Amino acid sequence: MVRILGPFCALFFLSCQAATNLRSLTGANENQITTPYFTGTDPASGSGNPAPKIQGTCDSNTSIHVYTTADCSGSPLSTDSCSTFETSGVAVSVATGTTTTLYANASYGLSYSGCTSTGISYLETTSPDVTQPTVTSWFSYATHGALGDISIEIAADGSTVESRDIRDNAKIAIQFSEAMDTLSLSDTSISFKGNDNVGSDPLNGHTLNSGDFTWTSGDTVVFINFSTFNSFARYCFKLTDDVTDVAGNQLSLNGDEGRTMLFYGGDVNADLFSDILDFGTISSLNGTDPIDTGNANHVRSDLNLDGAITIDDRNLLTAMPGWFGAAAMAVPACP
Numbered sequence: 001m002v003r004i005l006g007p008f009c010a011l012f013f014l015s016c017q018a019a020t021n022l023r024s025l026t027g028a029n030e031n032q033i034t035t036p037y038f039t040g041t042d043p044a045s046g047s048g049n050p051a052p053k054i055q056g057t058c059d060s061n062t063s064i065h066v067y068t069t070a071d072c073s074g075s076p077l078s079t080d081s082c083s084t085f086e087t088s089g090v091a092v093s094v095a096t097g098t099t100t101t102l103y104a105n106a107s108y109g110l111s112y113s114g115c116t117s118t119g120i121s122y123l124e125t126t127s128p129d130v131t132q133p134t135v136t137s138w139f140s141y142a143t144h145g146a147l148g149d150i151s152i153e154i155a156a157d158g159s160t161v162e163s164r165d166i167r168d169n170a171k172i173a174i175q176f177s178e179a180m181d182t183l184s185l186s187d188t189s190i191s192f193k194g195n196d197n198v199g200s201d202p203l204n205g206h207t208l209n210s211g212d213f214t215w216t217s218g219d220t221v222v223f224i225n226f227s228t229f230n231s232f233a234r235y236c237f238k239l240t241d242d243v244t245d246v247a248g249n250q251l252s253l254n255g256d257e258g259r260t261m262l263f264y265g266g267d268v269n270a271d272l273f274s275d276i277l278d279f280g281t282i283s284s285l286n287g288t289d290p291i292d293t294g295n296a297n298h299v300r301s302d303l304n305l306d307g308a309i310t311i312d313d314r315n316l317l318t319a320m321p322g323w324f325g326a327a328a329m330a331v332p333a334c335p
């Protein structure tokens with residue numbers, strides 16, 4: 001809507017342009033600028049779009065300021081030109097899943113119109129995320145030379161045995177049900193313990209720093225570098241509910257927030273002994289180069305993690321802690 005400044009011009013015998021300039025410089029009475037009038041929103045209220053555009057009519061050449069306060073006090077949510085207000089609309093950001101009522105005034109130079117007496121309401125219908133994230137899987141990772149990282153899933157029942165020599169390169173991965181707040185996972189929101197065959201904790205005093213956490217897959221998977229599982233031991237990991245999704249929902253403590261895994265280097269067949277049966281499996285695969293990364297026996301038999309199964313793996317088997325001594329070793333319980 002174009003507001004004609006005719007009477008103002010005529011009264012002072014000035015051209016309209018001069019009058020306009022004068023008003024901007026001197027700060028005219030607010031009654032001289034018409035209060036904007038809302039005509040609608042784009043998209044219409046009730047849409048799943050938190051960035052609607054607010055439309056209406058106004059005095060040409062004014063600036064339109066949109067507020068969430070009924071008296072147009074405080075900083076405007078958004079400001080744009082009258083021409084934008086009258087065409088595409090003034091873009092604003094609103095909270096999701098709720099109704100926001102907006103008000104506006106117009107300004108020209110230092111002068112402001114009154115505030116709209118009736119606001120325009122916009123309902124944003126995107127459902128807020130109130131779902132707690134869960135852990136979907138845990139993995140033990142090891143790097144097999146040029147073949148890269150190969151995982152062994154850690155079963156929920158604690159039956160998983162890691163047979164590969166991860167004494168100096170231990171990595172655990174956790175997969176979540178959705179994207180997580182990566183900063184919520186740190187040394188203080190995961191606990192870990194080890195218990196070896198003489199009742200000591202090989203991880204006692206071990207700390208994780210921010211560089212030990214690597215997030216991938218859209219922040220749904222985290223790799224945790226423990227560096228060392230230097231003993232034949234059972235290892236336990238448990239997350240707290242301080243770990244949150246990006247919306248701040250705490251991790252569901254449904255039982256999958258923790259896992260235990262026995263690290264028993266050389267126990268290829270996971271029967272809780274490192275003995276002649278494992279020796280036989282590795283011998284039967286001798287010369288496999290490269291290993292089939294989808295074959296669990298291959299992966300578990302590449303003890304030295306070079307991507308092939310050779311005499312070196314068999315030699316390493318007999319040198320690992322627990323070789324043939326398992327009968328005398330109680331399987332370490334998780335603390």
Ligand SMILES: [Ca+2]
Nearest residue numbers: 129131132245
């Ligand atoms: Ca969620």
Ligand SMILES: [Ca+2]
Nearest residue numbers: 267269271273
């Ligand atoms: Ca075995």
Ligand SMILES: [Ca+2]
Nearest residue numbers: 302304306308
């Ligand atoms: Ca090997």
